[in-house]
Amino acid sequence: MEEIKIENSSSSHYNKDKSNIIFTPAVSKQRYTAVHELLTNTKWRESLNSVTEYGCSSYNFFPYLKNTSNIREINFVDLDDYILEERLFYIRPLLYDHFNKRTNPLKVNVFEGSISDPDLRILNSDAVVGIEIIEHLFPDTLQAVPYMIFYVIKPKVVIFTTPNADFNVALPNFKKFRHLDHKFEWTREQFESWASNITLRFPQYKVTFFGIGKGPEGTDFLGSCSQLALFVRKDILDSSYNPPISKCFCGQINLCNTSEDNLNHCLTCYPMQPFGICTYLTKSKEFKSIGKNDLNFYRLVGTIVYPHKEEDKRSKEERILDSIQDKIYDNSFKYRNEDGVAEIPLFKITTIFEGKLISEEEVKDILVHHGYEIKDCLMKNFNEESDEWISCVLHQIPITPSSSESGTESWGDEDYKLSDEKSLSDWDKETEITAVN
Structure with a gap:
């Protein structure tokens, strides 16, 4: 992949008593900025019209996506239905959005669901984003992620960020993990091994790594506070690239019962979700049983449509x-x-x-x-x-018809004058008489 860079003007330093590291700007903001910068890279930004974010939590990444003109659909997916509903107001249009309408339409869908479960409503996603989510996943769910993202959705661009465990020793008073819900934290070598393994299993993708949150002076050998993996589908970088055809096999098991005469793609046959060796269907909620081709595993929390200008069909x-x-x-x-x-x-x-x-x-x-x-x-x-x-x-210049009887002239004439008294209505006359009396 041709070298891709992200702007990095951040800085950091220890406070006076070295009890904390001060990042400028905050690492969380640096992550959002870096992910947005990659999504809007000139090589593919025009082809990214729909984005799905897993682990969206409080919709903190929404302001960045909302103001990206080429994005027309955003899907937020998270397991915490309480936060999704409690913070739904945060992504509703403001008064400003009604007076300053977008050029392109924008629809925002909010789903309660798991990153390991498939859903037909997100299969149109051009980009998938997971900001600080994989370290919160249990092993079986984490194992399902590559197949779910790269085998089922097949987005053009995928971005994952996760803490850099190498950097933890630079954090004052650090104890085991950075968050109580973290199941693990990977070193740079572990993260790069996981991501590179994905490209071996799904060779139609290339991966590039970035550091987010430069540490204080003297910590360069530890890398950055957070790390990012950018996956890009090869046909986006090279239009002549022909991706390998999936034969829908998992080990020795033919999942789709295809025939030589009618090779159905895995996404159009049952089961779309690969069971067993390939991945797991880790439904975290008790959804109703599904039919043969009913693959809506997410619960729709809400859909918000932003006001936009009508399409200008003039040449x-x-x-x-x-x-x-x-x-x-x-x-x-x-x-x-x-x-x-x-x-x-x-x-x-x-x-x-x-x-x-x-x-x-x-x-x-x-x-x-x-x-x-x-x-x-x-x-x-x-x-x-x-x-x-x-x-x-x-x-x-259009001229307003004049009446010679009333004495009125063109509206455009500076010498325009009122009608004479004979043209006054009865109401005007009565008013005049009353005034005289």
Whole structure:
């Protein structure tokens, strides 16, 4: 894999009594920033439209995903249904989101479920993220993770982070694990061995490792506080790559009963989830028994749809024309002649479209194509105190019909005057009489 870098301007130091290490910014924030930076890498960001995060807990990673314009669907999966429901308000649209609508749609799904269980509703995930989750897993669940992620979901990008056990000796007053719920903590060698083994079993992926949270001076040999593994599917890096075809075998057991004439893919036959040697179906909750092809093992906690702008189906030329017409109307009265026709210089209605200035020639071609008349007009050049000929577009200013009987004139006329007293309504007359009395 071509070398991929993440920006690292962090620092750390021991406090005065060396009872704690101060990371700037906090390691948790560094993790979120690094994961988001990798998800938005120019090599694949446009192809990542859906992201699934396992172990999402309090939705702390959501602000980073929410403001990523190419992401259109986010799936949060966690076992703790209480926190998922208690913190659901955190991912609901704010008033700001209603007034500043997204360009692209965004749907957020929240599921109660296990990382070891499959679910049809997340099979469209382009990226899977597990931030500080694997160290919380029991051995059977951890063993199921590679098959669940890389065999069932097959995302384009997968990111896992976990504490670096090598760094623990640098932590003051450290005792065994960093969190009471940790089942293990891996050294860099152990983590890299686990991740590299995944690429051996699933050779369509490549893996790269990063350190997160640089330690204080003198701890470089211990690595960083946290570590990250980035898996990328090879066909994303090289479009000519042909991934190996899965024959749906687990050891000597044919899981899908395929035939030579009709080779069904494992995702379309039963059981989709590989049992036994391949992985485990570790349902942590008592869900109802499932049918043959009913693979919705997660409980949907909620779905939130963000407001977004309606899709603009106009062509590029139509959008430019609308922008030009707005400028024509804005300048109409300023450049109208005695016949009520506006002669507007083209340089006054050039516009910027998608960051690029549309030239006078381009404006002229578009206007002529849409039936506007272009002619040379004599304009005064105040800088040189002389007149010069420039290209103008002609625009007939709409005139409000006037009534000679009532004496009203055009709305655009500065000499507009009210009707005479004879045209006053009965209500006006009565009011006038009352006032006189």
